[in-house]
Amino acid sequence: MRKSRGLPVSGGEFVYGWYCRDMDGKSYIFKMYRLGTSCDCCDGCDCKYDSINTNSIHDVIPETVGQFTGLLDKEGVEIYGGDIVEASIYSDENPQKLLVYYHGTGFVIDYEDSESDMVLVSEFAGSLKIIGDTHTTPKLLEKK
Secondary structure, eight states: OOOEEEOBTTOSSOEEEEEEEOTTSOEEEEOOOOTTOBOOSSTTOOOBOSSOOGGGEEEEOGGGOEEEEEEEOTTSOEEETTEEEEEOSSOSSSOEEEEOEEETTEEEEEOTTSSSSEEEHHHHGGGOEEEEETTTOGGGGOOO
């Protein structure tokens, strides 16, 4: 299972961890800790357990959940589905703002200058720079 992120229903910034949907359709992001490690679920906590602490479960807006691609951008930042990246893949001219999303069997970006208009993120992750995401900065994708 890959980690994911989502915006909490209660508001605020993205929370990161494992994604889960219950039988009622509610979406959650939670952290699970390995036995013998300390959690970061509360101030000054020194718990050591191999389970889920209810303080680490976040009710999230399902439409905002994005899965980690397993890749880092050129600045070492994790790339998630729903990220907006800036790239000049085939030249140094006119960087484009592109959306990372899952299609078929992998994460892709639509790149106007490619033959298929769609390229795998894994081929160019080192040249991408995350500049936002579709949920908190959607205007970055608007055409001028």
